Amino acid sequence: MRVVTWNLWWRFGPWEARRQAILSVLRDLRPDVVGLQEVWECGGENLAAWLADELGLHWTWAASEAPERWQRRIEGGGGGGAKVNVGNAVLSRWPVVESEVMRLPAPDELDDGRLALYARLAAPGHHVPFFTTHLTSAPHASAVRCQQVTALAEFVAKHRDGGTAFPPVITGDFNARPDSDEIRLFGGHMTAPPVPGQVFMDAWELADPAAPSATWDAANPYVAAGFGPSSRIDYIHVGLPWPGGLGHVRAVWRAGDGPVGDVWASDHAAVVAELASA
Numbered sequence: 001m002r003v004v005t006w007n008l009w010w011r012f013g014p015w016e017a018r019r020q021a022i023l024s025v026l027r028d029l030r031p032d033v034v035g036l037q038e039v040w041e042c043g044g045e046n047l048a049a050w051l052a053d054e055l056g057l058h059w060t061w062a063a064s065e066a067p068e069r070w071q072r073r074i075e076g077g078g079g080g081g082a083k084v085n086v087g088n089a090v091l092s093r094w095p096v097v098e099s100e101v102m103r104l105p106a107p108d109e110l111d112d113g114r115l116a117l118y119a120r121l122a123a124p125g126h127h128v129p130f131f132t133t134h135l136t137s138a139p140h141a142s143a144v145r146c147q148q149v150t151a152l153a154e155f156v157a158k159h160r161d162g163g164t165a166f167p168p169v170i171t172g173d174f175n176a177r178p179d180s181d182e183i184r185l186f187g188g189h190m191t192a193p194p195v196p197g198q199v200f201m202d203a204w205e206l207a208d209p210a211a212p213s214a215t216w217d218a219a220n221p222y223v224a225a226g227f228g229p230s231s232r233i234d235y236i237h238v239g240l241p242w243p244g245g246l247g248h249v250r251a252v253w254r255a256g257d258g259p260v261g262d263v264w265a266s267d268h269a270a271v272v273a274e275l276a277s278a
Contacts, residue, residue, distance in 0.1 A: 007037040007266060041087070
């Protein structure tokens with residue numbers, strides 16, 4: 001099972017050219033399931049719906065309940081005067097048979113309606129409990145992200161079983177480095193997990209050590225404009241494999257980490273993982 005997570009940079013920059021580049025990257029990857037963040041909806045058009053239609057995939061979407069701060073950030077440049085919403089989405093080769101949304105906790109001064117989206121996928125042999133999320137981005141907000149991953153872990157625990165042997169798959173832009181308190185807390189194997197006994201593996205731990213890992217990469221001109229360091233902040237987490245290796249990470253790599261023609265698809269690189277499905 002090929003899983004992708006990707007933050008699509010909403011309607012910033014040359015968004016019309018970028019969405020064609022996003023489609024090109026996903027078409028080449030041929031994913032089974034994709035977790036997307038910063039997905040836009042505007043004037044009755046939804047980026048996730050368009051991608052799903054072009055790729056022949058099922059989809060589900062959850063919109064922010066507090067998009068006003070996002071709207072102010074765009075300063076009219078990408079919305080053309082129309083209201084542009086933002087949210088998370090899941091694209092899937094298999095039907096979405098159940099879904100639920102959770103708003104992540106945040107103090108008022110940082111609350112821009114970030115979400116976790118759950119989708120149960122009717123894959124052959126096993127339903128897959130799949131999640132995608134987007135945590136608070138403020139550099140100083142590690143404590144807030146710790147609260148958010150605690151809520152996320154409890155949300156996963158609520159939906160992880162339901163008669164399936166496939167471990168939960170959690171994707172997203174965590175806005176945190178691998179050695180941060182929030183990533184260690186969510187994984188639950190370097191510190192006590194928020195949900196007793198619930199542990200997640202960071203798929204990138206099984207990557208080639210020589211492979212470039214930064215998903216927020218200063219080689220990307222959208223990132224370089226901010227003068228910050230490169231870092232890995234986007235993740236595919238998987239529950240521990242069942243006996244026989246169901247859900248085991250077979251391979252993991254970056255994608256969307258270079259220009260498509262003369263445009264970069266997003267300010268983030270995607271993460272791709274191959275999981276054992278039988």
